[in-house]
Amino acid sequence: MNFKEELAKLVVLQEEDTLLYNSIQTIEKTIPEEIAELKDELKVSRSELTNAEEKLKGLQLAKKDKELTLAAKEEAIHKAQTQLYQLKTNKEYQAKLSEIESLKADISSCEELVLKALEGIEAAQEDVNKASDAFKEVEQKFTDEISVLENKAKELNAEIEHKKEKRAGVTKDVDKKILEIYEKLLNKRGGVALAPISNGTCGACYMHVMPQIINSIKMYDELVFCPSCMRILYIHEDLSL
Ligand SMILES: [Zn+2]
Structure with missing residues (x-):
């Protein structure tokens, strides 16, 4: 067997396999990672919107609660005012008046709270609008980019099939034993x-290679492996590529 020729064939094969490997990595790793990242981004944006909506809902409920208190106080004051004219003694009358005054003060602070709640609701509504716009944007980006990635995956799959066919054309001329060793290394390394x-x-691993190893490569009567990374070594200048 001519090891020099076999090595030259392997170099050509390796060039093809590197491209094939990169395409497979893109399909199996890069694209799924990008999809997962996009999904995460969408999830974060969705939860920001949900949080803003929940905050708004909480403030609206609190405002409703304050309005109910206000209505109850107003009813109480109305009742007290009606009672005022039915009272017989001055003492009772004065007591009712001071009750009314105190209710008025309560109502005034209740009204203030309702106003403050309204301001809070306005700000929270603005936050919801912003979060909703941001979510829509992220959602659109998600849809667009997923479709780009899916198309890319489709193209790559077709490319991989094509490369595999081409590869079969190259491997048929390589010695079976050498090919087996090469393919094992390809998978492991x-x-x-x-x-x-x-x-x-x-x-590949940038470790120093002893001169006697280089000499044994130059003999071309066996495959020579890198002692540290175990890959098949070759001398580019020696091969007619
Ligand atoms: Zn090495």
Whole structure:
């Protein structure tokens, strides 16, 4: 077997496989991660809107409560005023008057509270509007970007199929045993089974490679592996690529 030729074939195969590996990584990792990120963003925006809506609802309920108190006080004052003319003694009359005064003070502070509540509601409503606009924007972005990613995934899948077919055309000429070793490494070493020697180091893990290892590569009578990352080593200049 001509190891130099086999290595040259592997280098070509590795170039194809790197592209294939990147496409598969994009489909299996990058795109799902981007989708998860978009989903998170949508969820955060949704919960900001829900929080704003709940705050508004709480303030509206509190205002309703204050209005009920106010109505009760107003009814009480009306009742007290009616009673005022039925009272017989001056003492009772004075007591009723002071009750009315105290109710008036209560009503005045109740009215103030209702006004304050109204201001709070206005601000909270504004927050709801803002959160709702922001949510709509994020939702639109989500829909748009998901559709872009889905199209990208579709294109990549077609591309991967095409690359696999092309790959089969390349692998059929590679020695079966060498191909098996190469493919095992490809799976174990993150899609990179080959490493060129560059300035006396392994081009994949950058560890220094001893001169005797380089010499054994140059013999071309076996595959030589990087002692630290175990990839198949080659000398680019030696191969007619
Ligand atoms: Zn290495």
